[in-house]
Amino acid sequence: xxxxxxxxxxxxxxxxxxxxxxxxxxxxxxxxxxxxxxxxxxxxxxxxxxxxxxxxxxxxxxxxxxxxxxxxxxxxxxxxxxxxxxxxxxxxxxxxxxxxxxxxxxxxxxxxxxxxxxxxxxxxxxxxxxxxxxxxxxxxxxxxxxxxxxxxxxxxxxxxxxxxxxxxxxxxxxxxxxxxxxxxxxxxxxxxxxxxxxxxxxxxxxxxxxxxxxxxxxxxxxxxxxxxxxxxxxxxxxxxxxxxxxxxxxxxxxxxxxxxxxxxxxxxxxxxxxxxxxxxxxxxxxxxxxxxxxxxxxxxxxxxxxxxxxxxxxxxxxxxxxxxxxxxxxxxxxxxxxxxxxxxxxxxxxxxxxxxxxxxxxxxxxxxxxxxxxxxxxxxxxxxxxxxxxxxxxxxxxxxxxxxxxxxxxxxxxxxxxxxxxxxxxxxxxxxxxxxxxxxxxxxxxxxxxxxxxxxxxxxxxxx
Numbered sequence: 001x002x003x004x005x006x007x008x009x010x011x012x013x014x015x016x017x018x019x020x021x022x023x024x025x026x027x028x029x030x031x032x033x034x035x036x037x038x039x040x041x042x043x044x045x046x047x048x049x050x051x052x053x054x055x056x057x058x059x060x061x062x063x064x065x066x067x068x069x070x071x072x073x074x075x076x077x078x079x080x081x082x083x084x085x086x087x088x089x090x091x092x093x094x095x096x097x098x099x100x101x102x103x104x105x106x107x108x109x110x111x112x113x114x115x116x117x118x119x120x121x122x123x124x125x126x127x128x129x130x131x132x133x134x135x136x137x138x139x140x141x142x143x144x145x146x147x148x149x150x151x152x153x154x155x156x157x158x159x160x161x162x163x164x165x166x167x168x169x170x171x172x173x174x175x176x177x178x179x180x181x182x183x184x185x186x187x188x189x190x191x192x193x194x195x196x197x198x199x200x201x202x203x204x205x206x207x208x209x210x211x212x213x214x215x216x217x218x219x220x221x222x223x224x225x226x227x228x229x230x231x232x233x234x235x236x237x238x239x240x241x242x243x244x245x246x247x248x249x250x251x252x253x254x255x256x257x258x259x260x261x262x263x264x265x266x267x268x269x270x271x272x273x274x275x276x277x278x279x280x281x282x283x284x285x286x287x288x289x290x291x292x293x294x295x296x297x298x299x300x301x302x303x304x305x306x307x308x309x310x311x312x313x314x315x316x317x318x319x320x321x322x323x324x325x326x327x328x329x330x331x332x333x334x335x336x337x338x339x340x341x342x343x344x345x346x347x348x349x350x351x352x353x354x355x356x357x358x359x360x361x362x363x364x365x366x367x368x369x370x371x372x373x374x375x376x377x378x379x380x381x382x383x384x385x386x387x388x389x390x391x392x393x394x395x396x397x398x399x400x401x402x403x404x405x406x407x408x409x410x411x412x413x414x415x416x417x418x419x420x421x422x423x424x425x426x427x428x429x430x431x432x433x434x435x436x437x438x439x440x441x442x443x444x445x446x447x448x449x450x451x452x453x454x455x456x457x458x459x460x461x462x463x464x
Contacts, residue, residue, distance in 0.1 A: 060171070082377065085444035089335075111317065114329040116330065118141065145258065151303075154319075154320065156222060163221060164212070209243050221254065224258065235374040378439050381438055386407065421438060
């Protein structure tokens with residue numbers, strides 16, 4: 001139940017976090033006939049998977065990685081998955097090495113995170129939020145941003161609760177919500193009408209506020225926001241965020257704001273939690289040390305939010321993985337403490353924008369339209385002009401998917417360049433919106449970007 005007490009919105013946590021830590025074996029009634037126990041049902045097929053993981057299509061990451069391994073053009077220039085092609089900055093790597101020599105950094109950290117890292121994050125984000133953040137009550141450390149978001153869903157979503165997600169979406173949102181038993185309500189972002197023929201801005205992907213308002217019901221529990229956005233690169237502007245936030249306040253809907261690319265923006269960037277005390281009271285902000293410090297494999301993330309939300313996220317996180325990797329938490333803490341003296345935040349933004357501009361030169365050369373990102377390190381490119389050979393031997397699991405999967409496979413096999421088909425981030429009903437596009441990650445060494453550009457010139461003979 002949702003209620004108001006002393007002007008504060010009190011939001012019920014999931015029963016997962018409030019019921020006793022023991023279970024009682026009891027019958028499960030499937031009909032009006034005799035009861036069956038779980039054990040009796042499972043014995044019919046001991047290898048039957050749970051519905052939450054059964055029947056899934058082969059995921060895009062597996063398809064692209066298998067194609068890359070099988071390509072006759074080696075080595076592959078991998079611009080698909082968004083991992084960095086270079087190491088974290090030296091001061092962060094050295095911090096990790098130093099942490100490994102300390103006994104306490106090789107043992108369990110507190111489940112809510114190492115105090116040093118929570119304080120470092122609170123200190124770093126206090127200027128952005130315009131108020132002093134309490135590291136003990138308003139910050140929790142998670143095993144990457146993805147596990148942090150799963151913890152948020154597990155903390156507040158009960159079976160049948162609705163969660164609004166914008167299309168396109170990062171694919172992990174969907175499985176995480178489903179794990180918690182939530183029902184997903186999709187609201188598509190409308191692409192620029194001229195995106196197939198002209199270069200456009202990521203800002204031209206727009207949200208229909210009337211559709212969003214109509215989608216909110218008494219079952220709506222949460223909305224997922226992603227800014228800067230993956231894969232579009234859109235940075236939601238202040239007016240859009242205020243409209244979204246005001247709707248959530250009106251309907252008492254929790255905002256889960258995925259801001260993992262919050263240090264990579266090329267236009268003014270607003271954090272939705274800063275727009276009003278009422279919006280802040282409903283907002284969980286997600287961050288990622290892996291994205292901030294070029295260390296996606298370290299799996300250190302966090303959530304910032306009011307105590308009445310964070311305490312339940314922390315409780316769910318404790319039940320999912322107990323605590324996160326100790327020495328890497330320590331290294332991230334030192335990274336935040338030392339970043340400003342190295343001018344790291346300004347330099348990383350400038351370097352990534354320079355990489356984006358460097359790589360996108362190839363699309364201007366080939367006269368292939370792209371969506372210029374406002375943040376992050378992904379670019380969407382429209383390849384409608386690329387004519388694939390009619391008799392090209394696509395394997396069945398690719399031939400049955402939308403055209404962007406074929407484009408991805410073709411580039412890997414013929415040019416040795418890997419990119420991600422973005423229909424993976426859409427429902428089947430709306431996949432047609434991006435079936436001519438591919439997503440490229442530019443977070444690579446400049447020499448790799450130059451090699452990719454050289455290989456992509458091989459598209460000229462297929463462009464019509």
